[in-house]
Amino acid sequence: MKVIHKIFIIISLLVVTSNTVSASVYDEKKPGDDKKKVKSKDDTSSVNTNIAKLSEDCNEDVDIDTSLIVFPSNDLYASWDTTMAHPYNFNEAFKVDSVEIDLVNPDAPGFKMPFKGNTTSEFGWRRRRPHYGTDIDLVTGDTVVSAFDGMVRIAKVCYGYGNCIIVRHNNGLETVYGHLSQMNVEVGQVVKAGEIIGLGGNTGRSTGDHLHWELRYLGQAIDAMDVVDFKSGNLKDNCFVLRKTDVVAKYDLRALKGRHRRDVGLTKAELAYAKKTGSKLHKIKNGDTLGYLAKRYHTTVGALCKKNKLKPTSTLRLGQLIKI
Numbered sequence: 622m623k624v625i626h627k628i629f630i631i632i633s634l635l636v637v638t639s640n641t642v643s644a645s646v647y648d649e650k651k652p653g654d655d656k657k658k659v660k661s662k663d664d665t666s667s668v669n670t671n672i673a674k675l676s677e678d679c680n681e682d683v684d685i686d687t688s689l690i691v692f693p694s695n696d697l698y699a700s701w702d703t704t705m706a707h708p709y710n711f712n713e714a715f716k717v718d719s720v721e722i723d724l725v726n727p728d729a730p731g732f733k734m735p736f737k738g739n740t741t742s743e744f745g746w747r748r749r750r751p752h753y754g755t756d757i758d759l760v761t762g763d764t765v766v767s768a769f770d771g772m773v774r775i776a777k778v779c780y781g782y783g784n785c786i787i788v789r790h791n792n793g794l795e796t797v798y799g800h801l802s803q804m805n806v807e808v809g810q811v812v813k814a815g816e817i818i819g820l821g822g823n824t825g826r827s828t829g830d831h832l833h834w835e836l837r838y839l840g841q842a843i844d845a846m847d848v849v850d851f852k853s854g855n856l857k858d859n860c861f862v863l864r865k866t867d868v869v870a871k872y873d874l875r876a877l878k879g880r881h882r883r884d885v886g887l888t889k890a891e892l893a894y895a896k897k898t899g900s901k902l903h904k905i906k907n908g909d910t911l912g913y914l915a916k917r918y919h920t921t922v923g924a925l926c927k928k929n930k931l932k933p934t935s936t937l938r939l940g941q942l943i944k945i
């Protein structure tokens with residue numbers, strides 16, 4: 622009887638989480654969202670597998686380890702969706718002004734840099750698209766590790782991301798690892814900080830090998846550079862305070878779109894060019910080189926020269942606008 626009672630609890634919990642998923646309200650489309658998400662039904666295949674596995678165990682009268690169904694931060698998320706990359710609605714779910722997110726757990730190894738490499742693109746607007754992650758340069762086949770302890774929620778091809786792994790952590794964060802060449806973990810798998818979860822690559826909307834890494838809380842992407850010192854590979858602090866005001870001021874990229882354009886100080890003609898061609902204009906800052914721009918925007922020096930009628934040896938002026 623004890624075992625049957627446990628099965629009932631487990632199945633009930635799984636049904637509750639599955640139902641919550643289908644009731645989720647989707648945020649506006651973001652890069653990385655699964656194109657099929659509207660049409661797709663809840664993929665409960667993994668859940669059913671768990672039920673089957675647990676039932677099998679019960680038949681053998683083995684005591685069930687209920688920790689199998691304790692999803693990290695489920696109180697906060699109230700859903701465990703293994704189909705959609707971003708099924709959450711931050712503005713609806715985030716009811717407080719700020720939250721303190723523990724990054725270092727005394728029982729856990731804390732944070733590990735997913736891959737130590739140069740950053741090639743930062744959080745912000747890029748080529749008419751919001752870029753919710755930080756790109757880290759690597760070579761296909763380099764090992765990528767989980768940033769914190771957690772459980773794998775997504776391990777599949779996602780629109781834009783290519784082979785994509787999303788890990789839910791106990792501190793409420795989710796981390797996204799995109800463009801992988803290989804995924805070494807399965808949905809539901811418990812991973813430790815520093816554990817290899819896949820190999821870097823160039824899949825999805827990507828030009829050149831790199832890791833696209835995102836840090837999210839209730840679906841809202843956070844600029845990872847506010848949390849991690851990418852040069853040293855260490856956390857900037859043991860905790861991170863996420864404020865609603867910061868979301869409005871710097872993380873909600875779509876809402877900020879108009880303001881960013883104005884900040885760049887483009888003329889009407891330049892804006893029209895950007896709109897017409899879909900190209901971005903980069904304003905030359907101290908230290909910029911064509912080589913750096915090519916790497917940052919995933920293009921080549923040759924292509925930049927052609928577009929801007931420059932030679933590879935041309936001197937760049939501060940404030941000069943370069944068509945990307």
Ligand SMILES: [Zn+2]
Pocket residue numbers: 742752754755756832833834
């Ligand atoms: Zn990226």
